[in-house]
Amino acid sequence: MAQLPVRPVPRAGVLDIEAYVPGKSAAPAGVKLHKLSSNETPLGASPKAIAAYRAVAEKLELYPDGSSTGLREAIARRYGLDPARIVCGAGSDEILNLLTHAYIGPGDEGVFTEHGFLVYRIAITAAGGKPVVVKEKNLTADVDAILGAITPKTRIVFLANPNNPTGTYLPFEEVRRLHAGLRSDILLVLDAAYAEYVRRNDYAAGVELVSSAENVVMARTFSKIHGLAGLRIGWGYMPLHVADALNRIRGPFNLSAPAIAAGIAAIEDAGHVEAAFDHNERWLTWLTSQIEALGLKVTPSVGNFLLIGFPKAAGKTAKDADAFLTSRGLILRAVGAYNLPDHLRLTVGSEEANRLVVAALSDFLGQ
Ligand SMILES: *Cc1c(COP(=O)(O)O)cnc(C)c1O
Numbered sequence: 001m002a003q004l005p006v007r008p009v010p011r012a013g014v015l016d017i018e019a020y021v022p023g024k025s026a027a028p029a030g031v032k033l034h035k036l037s038s039n040e041t042p043l044g045a046s047p048k049a050i051a052a053y054r055a056v057a058e059k060l061e062l063y064p065d066g067s068s069t070g071l072r073e074a075i076a077r078r079y080g081l082d083p084a085r086i087v088c089g090a091g092s093d094e095i096l097n098l099l100t101h102a103y104i105g106p107g108d109e110g111v112f113t114e115h116g117f118l119v120y121r122i123a124i125t126a127a128g129g130k131p132v133v134v135k136e137k138n139l140t141a142d143v144d145a146i147l148g149a150i151t152p153k154t155r156i157v158f159l160a161n162p163n164n165p166t167g168t169y170l171p172f173e174e175v176r177r178l179h180a181g182l183r184s185d186i187l188l189v190l191d192a193a194y195a196e197y198v199r200r201n202d203y204a205a206g207v208e209l210v211s212s213a214e215n216v217v218m219a220r221t222f223s224k225i226h227g228l229a230g231l232r233i234g235w236g237y238m239p240l241h242v243a244d245a246l247n248r249i250r251g252p253f254n255l256s257a258p259a260i261a262a263g264i265a266a267i268e269d270a271g272h273v274e275a276a277f278d279h280n281e282r283w284l285t286w287l288t289s290q291i292e293a294l295g296l297k298v299t300p301s302v303g304n305f306l307l308i309g310f311p312k313a314a315g316k317t318a319k320d321a322d323a324f325l326t327s328r329g330l331i332l333r334a335v336g337a338y339n340l341p342d343h344l345r346l347t348v349g350s351e352e353a354n355r356l357v358v359a360a361l362s363d364f365l366g367q
Contacts, residue, residue: 093119306346
């Protein structure tokens with residue numbers, strides 16, 4: 001008879017997961033910290049969202065509305081959607097995890113790209129599935145390579161569009177081509193966490209595709225342009241049959257009452273979103289040209305962050321730069337876990353932080 005374990009053991013796959021490591025947030029003592037490692041907004045949350053959050057503090061004994069009805073309706077109004085097809089989550093991380101757990105089981109495969117968001121791998125593995133990683137081309141998802149990785153066991157394809165940490169995106173015609181090439185029983189998840197930052201004629205977050213197909217989900221978040229990362233609010237727009245599945249497995253009160261209230265106020269504050277967009281446009285462009293002028297490789301980004309490539313020469317590597325910048329209180333994101341060991345990811349910060357980063361990189365390269 002097989003030996004029984006002496007203590008509880010997680011099921012297969014769980015201990016194969018490398019836990020997600022969030023962006024650093026520590027600076028040396030006495031140095032002012034600029035956290036540019038997690039794509040948070042330098043403008044903060046809308047003052048209206050903060051007021052709504054505070055107002056709920058008087059009623060914390062009450063359970064929230066378990067269906068996040070007010071928030072789903074506010075999102076639906078903002079984007080012209082059917083609220084019944086929206087599911088809210090504690091961050092879009094929860095939406096991505098719910099989708100994976102609903103559609104992937106042991107032996108099933110989930111597909112994502114080489115430099116794609118790490119949460120996909122974690123969710124697929126945790127569900128007992130097999131992560132299938134597809135090569136990218138020029139740090140951009142490659143539709144033909146994704147289609148070439150599909151097998152009879154594929155259940156989900158994740159596409160971050162734009163992608164984090166590369167900042168690149170697929171034009172909507174390419175997303176359509178990807179969808180057209182997938183079997184109808186495979187769920188295509190479009191993770192559009194940075195959609196509000198993208199205004200390109202050939203980009204779409206995916207609303208239209210979700211509306212016209214039975215196997216597409218768009219995931220969105222309040223953590224990025226809305227500045228509510230600390231509250232954990234995300235949502236997905238999906239076919240009714242997918243919403244029905246998620247509503248059966250999610251926690252009955254998965255969003256807190258303060259999160260629902262602040263989320264409603266945030267999505268209704270179009271002026272705040274516009275200000276965040278304008279700030280990003282201005283400083284993303286400025287940072288790109290300044291850092292390129294220093295001789296570093298910058299991947300053109302449509303998000304609120306930039307991927308910076310460093311030389312391999314001793315003393316000038318990404319690791320060296322990370323240490324130098326950290327000593328000045330400038331915290332960027334090392335992206336070795338994304339298979340980009342020669343790069344750092346920089347979040348667009350306040351004017352002060354952006355200027356400090358360029359000055360520090362100049363000193364780093366000149367030393
Ligand atoms: C930040 C981010 C998310 C959103 O995370 P939340 O859980 O909503 O905070 C989702 N996908 C990508 C690619 C991201 O960068």
